[in-house]
Amino acid sequence: MPRMGLLIDYEYCTGCHTCEVACKQEHNHPAGEWGIKVNENIVVRSQKVTIDYIPFPTECCDLCGHRTSQGLLPACVKHCQANCMMYGTIAELSKVMENKPKTVLFAPR
Numbered sequence: 001m002p003r004m005g006l007l008i009d010y011e012y013c014t015g016c017h018t019c020e021v022a023c024k025q026e027h028n029h030p031a032g033e034w035g036i037k038v039n040e041n042i043v044v045r046s047q048k049v050t051i052d053y054i055p056f057p058t059e060c061c062d063l064c065g066h067r068t069s070q071g072l073l074p075a076c077v078k079h080c081q082a083n084c085m086m087y088g089t090i091a092e093l094s095k096v097m098e099n100k101p102k103t104v105l106f107a108p109r
Ligand code: SF4
Pocket: 008, 012, 013, 014, 015, 016, 017, 018, 019, 020, 038, 053, 055, 079, 080, 081, 082, 083, 084, 085
């Protein structure tokens, strides 16, 4: 079985938090526990403000094994309106990363 993971193309992440909510509903996480968290990175340079939203899975993420074993996408990937999350093998996701400037790859063991 190849190693699987999540790729987040945060260049297009809108910071909508839908992935957080979808994960929480799917796993019924209690208050204060999250499978993925959207981080905000604000940089001010030469009077220009840049905001990046960078979602990153937590140690509670199990890659939605109960869904993917049935051929379904992980809940966060399915519900991301910006279509900026991918589930796949690390080999596939690494290839996609080569052409993307702002990505996060999550590859749990
Ligand atoms: S659902 Fe998609 S666009 Fe919204 S915060 Fe998560 S990764 Fe970003």
